[in-house]
Amino acid sequence: xxxxxxxxxxxxxxxxxxxxxxxxxxxxxxxxxxxxxxxxxxxxxxxxxxxxxxxxxxxxxxxxxxxxxxxxxxxxxxxxxxxxxxxxxxxxxxxxxxxxxxxxxxxxxxxxxxxxxxxxxxxxxxxxxxxxxxxxxxxxxxxxxxxxxxxxxxxxxxxxxxxxxxxxxxxxxxxxxxxxxxxxxxxxxxxxxxxxxxxxxxxxxxxxxxxxxxxxxxxxxxxxxxxxxxxxxxxxxxxxxxxxxxxxxxxxxxxxxxxxxxxxxxxxxxx
Amino acid sequence: xxxxxxxxxxxxxxxxxxxxxxxxxxxxxxxxxxxxxxxxxxxxxxxxxxxxxxxxxxxxxxxxxxxxxxxxxxxxxxxxxxxxxxxxxxxxxxxxxxxxxxxxxxxxxxxxxxxxxxxxxxxxxxxxxxxxxxxxxxxxxxxxxxxxxxxxxxxxxxxxxxxxxxxxxxxxxxxxxxxxxxxxxxxxxxxxxxxxxxxxxxxxxxxxxxxxxxxxxxxxxxxxxxxxxxxxxxxxxxxxxxxxxxxxxxxxxxxxxxxxxxxxxxxxxxxxxxxxxxxxxxxxxxxxxxxxxxxxxxxxxxxxxxxx
Numbered sequence: 296x297x298x299x300x301x302x303x304x305x306x307x308x309x310x311x312x313x314x315x316x317x318x319x320x321x322x323x324x325x326x327x328x329x330x331x332x333x334x335x336x337x338x339x340x341x342x343x344x345x346x347x348x349x350x351x352x353x354x355x356x357x358x359x360x361x362x363x364x365x366x367x368x369x370x371x372x373x374x375x376x377x378x379x380x381x382x383x384x385x386x387x388x389x390x391x392x393x394x395x396x397x398x399x400x401x402x403x404x405x406x407x408x409x410x411x412x413x414x415x416x417x418x419x420x421x422x423x424x425x426x427x428x429x430x431x432x433x434x435x436x437x438x439x440x441x442x443x444x445x446x447x448x449x450x451x452x453x454x455x456x457x458x459x460x461x462x463x464x465x466x467x468x469x470x471x472x473x474x475x476x477x478x479x480x481x482x483x484x485x486x487x488x489x490x491x492x493x494x495x496x497x498x499x500x501x502x503x504x505x506x507x508x509x510x511x512x513x514x515x516x517x518x519x520x521x522x523x524x525x526x527x528x529x530x531x532x533x534x535x536x537x538x539x540x541x542x543x544x545x546x547x548x549x550x551x552x553x554x555x556x557x558x559x560x561x562x563x564x565x566x
Numbered sequence: 567x568x569x570x571x572x573x574x575x576x577x578x579x580x581x582x583x584x585x586x587x588x589x590x591x592x593x594x595x596x597x598x599x600x601x602x603x604x605x606x607x608x609x610x611x612x613x614x615x616x617x618x619x620x621x622x623x624x625x626x627x628x629x630x631x632x633x634x635x636x637x638x639x640x641x642x643x644x645x646x647x648x649x650x651x652x653x654x655x656x657x658x659x660x661x662x663x664x665x666x667x668x669x670x671x672x673x674x675x676x677x678x679x680x681x682x683x684x685x686x687x688x689x690x691x692x693x694x695x696x697x698x699x700x701x702x703x704x705x706x707x708x709x710x711x712x713x714x715x716x717x718x719x720x721x722x723x724x725x726x727x728x729x730x731x732x733x734x735x736x737x738x739x740x741x742x743x744x745x746x747x748x749x750x751x752x753x754x755x756x757x758x759x760x761x762x763x764x765x766x767x768x769x770x771x772x773x774x775x776x777x778x779x780x781x782x783x784x785x786x787x788x789x790x791x792x793x794x795x796x797x798x799x800x801x802x803x804x805x806x807x808x809x810x811x812x813x814x815x816x817x818x819x820x821x822x823x824x825x826x827x828x829x830x831x832x833x834x835x836x837x838x839x840x841x842x843x844x845x846x847x848x849x850x851x852x853x854x855x856x857x858x859x860x861x862x863x864x865x866x867x868x869x870x871x872x873x874x
Contacts, residue, residue, distance in 0.1 A: 313667055326655065394654075396652065398613075398618060401617070401618050564649060
């Protein structure tokens with residue numbers, strides 16, 4: 296073999312791209328991804344049950360958009376994106392430490408921060424793919440009778456956008472947790488089903504301390520008295536532009552913290 | 567020769583636990599064996615050398631460059647970790663091509679290098695099997711493959727021979743020796759003396775985080791002036807020779823072999839003893855079949871140095 300120094304080795308974006316490519320391929324095939332495909336299809340199964348029930352009981356039931364907004368978004372916003380982002384986000388750093396595969400990455404001509412950003416990007420794309428497919432299928436099943444209505448697709452785009460933003464922001468936060476703590480999953484569960492699910496319902500400005508608040512600020516305003524009020528209960532929405540800025544700002548902050556920690560911290564691989 | 571790996575006053579603490587203490591080394595091209603029992607600090611030293619750990623004190627330079635926060639240097643360094651850990655859901659081929667693509671090679675070059683490395687470690691036929699289905703020996707060979715696939719100038723192997731069968735060990739030893747002939751620098755750690763002996767005469771003895779000795783096995787042996795040295799002599803008249811040798815101050819003890827044709831002499835001054843022995847042989851025109859130093863091996867030196 297002869298050595299030929301590869302070009303662009305010092306380039307950070309090129310390193311991120313290489314890490315992304317490797318872990319996107321690896322992540323797609325991982326058993327965890329197969330499990331989360333099934334998990335993200337739970338709402339699809341629920342949608343199918345509802346639709347079959349409507350068809351075979353010959354009762355019109357609620358409108359598809361209403362069911363989608365109330366039931367499916369509840370599934371996705373309150374559970375699926377949180378759990379998916381928790382397991383994929385924390386694994387960015389933790390799987391290398393717990394699996395003791397870290398030396399393979401640390402002894403490559405790739406900056407440690409590029410490892411974090413590249414893996415985060417790869418796992419976020421995989422998560423978005425999984426959640427989007429489930430969401431679109433659920434939407435289509437529930438609105439089977441109104442598929443020719445173009446306004447529905449605008450709504451679908453909006454919901455999809457909220458979930459993607461959620462995965463990006465939560466993913467970054469959990470990536471940070473994974474780089475900082477050994478028990479990141481436990482802390483993440485406390486955060487997801489403790490902090491996020493409680494603080495968002497507080498009145499006043501304290502609800503702005505939850506990521507969920509900014510996500511819900513993009514949701515359509517609830518019909519008065521509708522059951523959609525479950526999701527927007529006591530919501531005092533932030534302006535969409537500001538919400539978007541906050542979500543991207545939080546993503547940047549948490550990713551930067553994860554990169555700094557991963558670069559500076561010494562991970563001792565235990566026998 | 568210019569040293570390739572230089573450590574200066576290298577120390578590492580894990581909290582209150584001392585991992586490595588004041589290690590200063592200069593490692594030149596060729597094969598250097600890092601020898602010590604489990605927990606001696608070998609892996610800590612290798613991790614410090616490859617920048618995976620930050621030294622508490624001291625510096626490390628490889629190829630005249632700092633290692634920490636210098637990822638581009640890893641184009642020239644190959645590292646085989648000690649842990650038997652992999653991305654288990656990958657095949658051998660994907661594992662190797664993935665790591666090669668992280669090195670920055672083009673897709674074509676990645677394939678060519680992966681093919682070559684898998685061929686060298688004789689894993690080509692199993693390249694499409696999942697790593698979790700590999701035997702321990704195959705996994706060990708795959709670890710070595712990822713360390714050599716990008717053709718580095720410096721190869722650092724942490725316990726590369728563990729888990730290999732005797733034939734596998736022999737093949738890997740032969741492979742590592744080819745890198746010496748190519749002028750590369752290879753640092754190999756092991757706690758098994760015969761493995762290191764089979765690889766090199768240049769050793770670093772490490773124990774309890776400290777370097778006890780460094781250099782050629784014979785030079786190290788010479789450092790131990792007070793340590794008795796054993797010399798075995800096979801000749802026609804061992805008893806006559808024993809009488810002559812026992813007159814000398816440098817000879818401490820003489821033992822006769824069960825075959826009646828050999829004697830084992832214990833001396834506290836090897837150089838003086840050999841001068842005397844050769845003079846006696848020449849004077850008395852004695853026929854000598856063999857002169858060997860049964861303890862002129864790493865085990866003797868190591869046991870002595872660590873106080874066993």
